[in-house]
Amino acid sequence: MSHSDKWTDHAQNVLKEKGFSRGGARDAVIEFLGRQDCATTAQEIHQALGREGRAIGIASVYRSLEALHNLQLVQRFDAGDGEGRYEAVAPGGEHHHHVVCDECDRILPFEDPALERVIDKLAERIPYAIAGHDVVLHGRCPDCQKA
Amino acid sequence: MSHSDKWTDHAQNVLKEKGFSRGGARDAVIEFLGRQDCATTAQEIHQALGREGRAIGIASVYRSLEALHNLQLVQRFDAGDGEGRYEAVAPGGEHHHHVVCDECDRILPFEDPALERVIDKLAERIPYAIAGHDVVLHGRCPDCQKA
DNA sequence: GTTCCTGCAAAATTTTTGCATCAGT
DNA sequence: ACTGATGCAAAAATTTTGCAGGAAC
Numbered sequence: 223m224s225h226s227d228k229w230t231d232h233a234q235n236v237l238k239e240k241g242f243s244r245g246g247a248r249d250a251v252i253e254f255l256g257r258q259d260c261a262t263t264a265q266e267i268h269q270a271l272g273r274e275g276r277a278i279g280i281a282s283v284y285r286s287l288e289a290l291h292n293l294q295l296v297q298r299f300d301a302g303d304g305e306g307r308y309e310a311v312a313p314g315g316e317h318h319h320h321v322v323c324d325e326c327d328r329i330l331p332f333e334d335p336a337l338e339r340v341i342d343k344l345a346e347r348i349p350y351a352i353a354g355h356d357v358v359l360h361g362r363c364p365d366c367q368k369a
Numbered sequence: 370m371s372h373s374d375k376w377t378d379h380a381q382n383v384l385k386e387k388g389f390s391r392g393g394a395r396d397a398v399i400e401f402l403g404r405q406d407c408a409t410t411a412q413e414i415h416q417a418l419g420r421e422g423r424a425i426g427i428a429s430v431y432r433s434l435e436a437l438h439n440l441q442l443v444q445r446f447d448a449g450d451g452e453g454r455y456e457a458v459a460p461g462g463e464h465h466h467h468v469v470c471d472e473c474d475r476i477l478p479f480e481d482p483a484l485e486r487v488i489d490k491l492a493e494r495i496p497y498a499i500a501g502h503d504v505v506l507h508g509r510c511p512d513c514q515k516a
Numbered sequence: 517g518t519t520c521c522t523g524c525a526a527a528a529t530t531t532t533t534g535c536a537t538c539a540g541t
Numbered sequence: 542a543c544t545g546a547t548g549c550a551a552a553a554a555t556t557t558t559g560c561a562g563g564a565a566c
Binding site: 390391392393410411412427428431432435451452453 | 554555556557558564565566
Binding site for chain 1: 445449451470483491496498499500504505506507508
């Protein structure tokens, strides 16, 4: 069982537990998210599924993402362009963050255990019940530095 | 000279250096940002200035924010609701981050030197020229935990 | 006087919602 | 059958853009 299968199964299980009925549109969104290795926008998901011959309504994409986000199965963040980006959250909590090129908008994922430790630690002294976090670095990618 | 005066002056100086002409709308936005202690949305800025009797066009708010952001005088981030939030960036680079309540959207700023150190360190091994960063924690605020 | 800023209105985007219909249970 | 998911279209909200008039230099 691959990593993505693990997440898609987990997501479907949680949805079933919460009393959701299954449907083709949300299944397609879940399957798509399960095989991405970085965040995608709702519009990208919609277009990609359309190209694959599994066209679904854009409203269903948003409704699926909303449901998955409410159940903390997907993480939402904004790379700085006002377009929401979504990605699967592994059940174990392992996850990555993003560096965004301010010129070409290219996004690179990265992970850093020390960063996670520091955030977990500072979360303890904040009076909120912390459920998650996003870190977005901004800068110029190697290609744009050359230019 | 207060902290906010320092930033507004700095911002105006940078704009002048870069060849911008001065104008009432952008002045109002800069003055407003200079006296906020946390991030505000473009719409909030527009409405607040209107209430103060200094109504300016919403387009000018966006154009001012865009110019200030390009010059790295303001930082933009998204609390998770798809509405961009902007705040002044101190010349020295000192800054804070945000915790957002997923239920009531209340935002609390916080700062953590250890977090800054870890981010500066990991930025070294990323092939981007890092210019800034945002950290957004998500959770439930004290009031929403009670409810 | 020339250039840049501003405001208004229109447009473009992203996201949400109403409603009829269809699929899952 | 009943409930919930889906698609389409309309609407809402945010942000961008064109253009004419006015302020800054």
